[in-house]
Amino acid sequence: MPEGPTILNLKNRLVRFKGKTVTEATGYGEMDKTPLHNIKLMDIDAFGKNLIFVFKDFFVTVHLGLFGSVLINKRKKSNASFTLHFGDEEINFYISKTKLINGKPDKHFDYRTDILKEEFDGQYILSTLQQEYAEKMIGDALMEQQLFTGVGNIIRIEALYRAKIHPESLVKDIPEKKLIYLIETVVNYAFEFLEQSKKEEVKEKTLVYGRKNCPKDKSELAIEEMGKIKRKTYVCPKCQKRYQ
Ligand SMILES: [Zn+2]
Structure with missing residues (x-):
């Protein structure tokens, strides 16, 4: 998609x-x-x-x-x-x-939620995430189009890996500083994706999406359908912390 x-x-x-x-x-x-x-x-x-x-x-x-x-x-x-x-x-x-x-x-449409628009409002996303998605797994929340408009499975997986957060962590258990870092990472990676997609090299340049091992510690990635959304997820069990 x-x-x-x-x-x-x-x-x-x-x-x-x-x-x-x-x-x-x-x-x-x-x-x-x-x-x-x-x-x-x-x-x-x-x-x-x-x-x-x-x-x-x-x-x-x-x-x-x-x-x-x-x-x-x-x-x-x-x-x-x-x-x-x-x-x-x-x-x-x-x-x-x-x-x-x-x-x-x-x-x-509410342009404040679009990860690629100038109007994107990280503060608004953070407070909505904490107030309305507290009980959700972060891996599911990232796919909510009314909250992270434009995020698809690749952005979701790559951003969680880069922010070192396990997708099954509940939003309420993740420290605020980490959530802020994740939101920034989503936006930064989306712009990287934009540049890479002009040359059709998004999938070549992913760190964990479509891979078998973590690029950092070489450990085997957990590859399974996670959360309620049931999308294929790639996670490094060593690098990505499960907050609870
Ligand atoms: Zn790793």
């Missing part, structure tokens, strides 16, 4: 369509596409794992999900779920979910 930085890269690749007129919108997706015909694309934005096409009175979010993909001026053999046509040019989305929402995206 694409993570926040992957979507931000995609947004940057599509930004040249900004200001162009959508001549037609098609695709087998259920969303009514007639409001998009012959109107100007005002902006392209990203919020976490959502790509956002902004029009004057509404916006359309595209979520790529596990199997989604996008092609610019190229087509697959299979039908696109959503296509934006700009005269001779087109953006094709496959196996993606779209939603039309009235108003402006920054009024609809």
Whole structure:
């Protein structure tokens, strides 16, 4: 599944369509596409794992999900779920979910939680984490999109390893200083991921995701589905402390 930085890269690749007129919108997706015909694309934005096409009175979010993909001026053999046509040019989305929402995206979404936005507010995340997620495992809390918007499994695993925290530690048991360090690590790693994904070398450069041994002490990583979210997790039992 694409993570926040992957979507931000995609947004940057599509930004040249900004200001162009959508001549037609098609695709087998259920969303009514007639409001998009012959109107100007005002902006392209990203919020976490959502790509956002902004029009004057509404916006359309595209979520790529596990199997989604996008092609610019190229087509697959299979039908696109959503296509934006700009005269001779087109953006094709496959196996993606779209939603039309009235108003402006920054009024609809809370940008303070997006790990890649200037508006990201670490203090707000820290207090929400401590107040509303105290009883949760940190490995689960990191995947909550309303709290850590844009975090996916790779960012989650790499940030926990770098911050030396075991994913099964409950939020309430982790010292505040450690939580602050973890939040900083999530953001810093997300920007590293952004740079690496431009060259498609994210998976080459991970420290523990997809690996068998800890790069530091060479001990065997615990690889299993952990927490309530049941996502494959890589943990070094020596480096990552289980707070309790
Ligand atoms: Zn280790």
